[in-house]
Amino acid sequence: MTFKRTNPLALAVLALLSERPMHPYEMAQTMRERHQEEVIKLNYGSLYTVVESLRGHELITASAVQKAGNRPERTVYAVTAAGTAELHDWLRDLIAVPAKEYPRFEAGISLVGLLPPADALELVQQREAAVGEQLAALAVLLEKLAGMGLPQLAWIELDYRMAVLRAERAWLAWFATATREGTVGGYDDWEDRHR
Amino acid sequence: MTFKRTNPLALAVLALLSERPMHPYEMAQTMRERHQEEVIKLNYGSLYTVVESLRGHELITASAVQKAGNRPERTVYAVTAAGTAELHDWLRDLIAVPAKEYPRFEAGISLVGLLPPADALELVQQREAAVGEQLAALAVLLEKLAGMGLPQLAWIELDYRMAVLRAERAWLAWFATATREGTVGGYDDWEDRHR
């Protein structure tokens, strides 16, 4: 059976091990330090599952079992040639091919007609504010990272996220206005249904 | 135990049943017809799991068991008062509070430094083209829906998605240019690592 590219955490593991051998807990620490868990969901339970799966497919191997002091044993893993190939190929796919995803907001906004227009307006404005705060937080983070001397390429994904968030905020602002002024298509019917 | 809002398919079920009672298969059909499965992932296996879970939490009830002709029995469900409350509350949350999500492209682009710049450029351009095609397809779909006399509110989520996709396309175009011209921060180092 060929390896299934479900959990992106496996991608992170391959990427980390392509730097140097590590044991799972160290991978988690490194991901934290580098703010990688912002982009790839990290969960201890999943980490060990994923590592074991990668080992099963011989994309990584247990290269050593250390025993420092009286701590629990820790297994250090290293990436194999097949693992490196998988990493690169997966990466290419992730970048070149847009995957079908299901953002939760799309699900929510598609049913917004079920709520009264006045409520909808308030909720959308709340989201607009929240997105604004996220943007501000990202700006601060970028400042910090740049101040540490990290090049733009090291936080390129944050750059991307900011671009998307700005678009979302703009759309929310438009929708709020259109709702407030009743210019969104189908508004009259919408209001009628809620009185 | 309170109901866990994991699978958005449960939201779709509540929304459909708030129109009129249905049996699971009919829900699936209706979702298809309305292009709802574009926004909410539909899977027959999950559908029955989710319906059973909703029933267990008494958010819906089995209102009848039909037996038309000699077909398999079909259980028709109806939403309860608690179910309607849950639907509205969940909806409010989805709209007002941005959820932490992990788009796969972010994971990919965050590791783009592992690929040679020339390859990265090509991949990003491929994605840009693909996103362009998605936008074109959405425009066609919008045209069709509007032609059928549906108001904007009925396909508001597509409007949102187009806004986000346009932002993504613009960002990809920027990144492609910055890579081609070597103006992305850290480019020299990037190129050095790949020779």
Add this chain to the structure above:
DNA sequence: CAGCCTATACTCGGCACCGGATATACGGGA
């Protein structure tokens, strides 16, 4: 040096989810 908190390192049971299997009914062509 007792006591407590945090960091280290992993384990495990449960469950939601998914893909594919199952089984019957219906309609249309040869």
Add this chain to the structure above:
DNA sequence: TCCCGTATATCCGGTGCCGAGTATAGGCTG
């Protein structure tokens, strides 16, 4: 009337994922 493809309707076994639990070591405080 036989056959086959499609529509109807549901079920189920496997698996990946997650959160919470476990256990020891080291460090800090009074």
